[in-house]
Structures are given as structure tokens and as C-alpha cells.
């Protein structure tokens with residue numbers, strides 16, 4: 001059996017709904033072998049982030065090197081990177097290991113408001129990581145930080161996607177979870193065309209880790225050799241099912257159900 005392989009370079013969420021844990025669960029559900037390089041350990045649950053413990057640059061680099069030297073991932077995802085030193089080290093290690101199909105989820109702030117990236121590190125992200133991204137998946141507030149203007153209309157969002165594309169990413173998805181309205185629309189710009197992916201907005205507070213899960217699904221599909229258009233389409237279906245069938249655990253913003261997409265396929 002030839003299995004596709006994906007590496008996530010991200011923070012650990014002790015609550016299991018976001019970060020490394022969400023990524024590995026998503027890879028597994030999409031039948032991709034998952035590997036991890038942990039950048040920071042967070043003490044976190046559905047109520048918020050209680051502690052952040054970044055790893056040393058050496059620890060982060062060594063994990064990426066170990067995976068690169070032996071397991072050769074078909075695609076890579078980055079999530080919480082926390083500071084400029086880690087961003088630079090990750091960008092350098094990805095290039096050195098010649099890893100391709102890099103999906104950058106520019107994680108900045110957790111749902112409860114805790115910073116998962118230092119404010120001063122946004123510039124490093126733009127200069128070092130975006131130029132090597134095959135795809136970048138900001139939500140609306142993250143995209144605003146990257147481009148420096150407010151995103152209100154669809155035209156603003158298209159202009160923002162083009163601006164981020166011009167920083168060097170091969171494709172850009174600006175997610176619509178933070179927009180309002182009855183529909184949630186994600187916008188993909190692949191350098192030529194703007195594609196819209198819409199679904200009904202699910203009325204729920206259980207959206208912890210939706211961004212990580214969506215980007216991990218894109219990464220898994222790219223690892224299998226799918227096009228960016230196909231990968232985003234599958235990721236949108238995956239996250240919609242995961243939110244719709246959420247597990248209802250924890251007293252705050254609960255996690256999504258990573259098993260929902262597979263269960264639905266099995267039951268049709």
C-alpha cells in the first residue's frame with residue numbers, strides 16, 4: 001500500500017480540538033499518514049488558553065530534520081509558530097529539507113483572545129514564510145493584519161487575496177467564519193481566478209479549531225496529489241460536517257467532530 005504522508009508544524013492544544021491534535025486527527029480521517037513537529041505546548045481547553053510554553057529553536061529544527069531525513073512528507077502544514085525565531089527556523093528547515101506543498105495557516109489569536117503569535121512577528125511571517133507557501137489560509141482578521149486594510153466587502157476580500165498572493169504565496173484562501181450573514185463563504189485565489197465556496201452558517205459556539213482542521217484537510221488532500229481547487233472543496237465539506245456534528249464537550253467553545261466526514265461517507 002502506498003500511503004500519502006503529511007507533516008504538521010504547529011502548537012500542541014492539550015484540549016485536543018485545535019493545533020497538532022486537530023491536524024493529526026484530520027490527516028488520519030482523510031487516510032493520510034500524519035507526522036508532527038511541535039513548536040509550542042499550550043495548556044488549553046474549551047474555555048481558553050491557560051499557558052503557553054514555546055520550544056527552543058533547536059528542538060523545532062531537529063524534529064523537522066528527523067522527519068525530512070527519513071519520512072519525506074508529500075505536504076506540510078504550519079500552524080501556531082509563536083515568535084520570529086521559530087518562524088525563521090521553520091522557513092529555513094523547510095527549504096533545507098526541500099519540503100514542497102507548504103500550507104501556511106497564519107494562526108495569530110485563539111478564539112478567547114489569547115495571542116498565539118507575537119504582534120511583532122507578523123512581519124517575519126510575511127517576509128520568511130509566505131514566499132515559500134503553496135497555500136495560505138488566513139481568516140478575515142489575520143488577512144487584515146497581513147494586508148493592513150479593513151475587509152468588509154467581497155471586493156475588499158479579493159483585493160486582500162491578491163495582495164497576499166503578491167507576497168509570494170502560490171494560492172490564498174481567505175476564510176469567512178468571521179464574516180456575518182446566513183452563509184459562510186471562503187474565497188480561493190489561485191493566481192488567475194477567484195473561487196467561492198459557500199455553505200449555510202451553522203448556529204453553534206462549538207467552533208474551536210475550525211481553522212486548523214480546515215487547513216489540515218487542505219494539506220491532506222494536497223499530499224494525495226489533489227489540485228488546490230479539489231483540496232479546498234474537500235476541506236470545506238470536511239469542516240462543515242465536523243461543525244454540524246460537533247461533540248458538545250467542554251463548557252466553552254467546544255471542538256468539532258473530526259469523525260463526522262468519514263461517518264457520513266460510510267452511511268451513504
Ligand SMILES: Nc1ncnc2c1ncn2[C@@H]1O[C@H](COP(=O)(O)OP(=O)(O)OP(=O)(O)O)[C@@H](O)[C@H]1O
Nearest residue numbers: 139175176177178184201202209210211212214239
Ligand atoms: N458557523 C459556521 N458554519 C459553517 N462553517 C463555518 C462556521 N464557522 C467557520 N466555518 C468554516 O470553518 C472554516 C474555518 O473558518 P474560520 O474563519 O472560522 O477560521 P479560523 O478563525 O481560522 O478558525 P480558528 O477558530 O481555528 O482560529 C472555514 O472553512 C469556514 O467556512
Ligand SMILES: Cc1ncc(CO)c(N)n1
Nearest residue numbers: 011012013018019080110
Ligand atoms: C495550539 C493552537 N493552535 C491553533 C489554535 C487556533 O485555533 C489554537 N487555539 N491552539
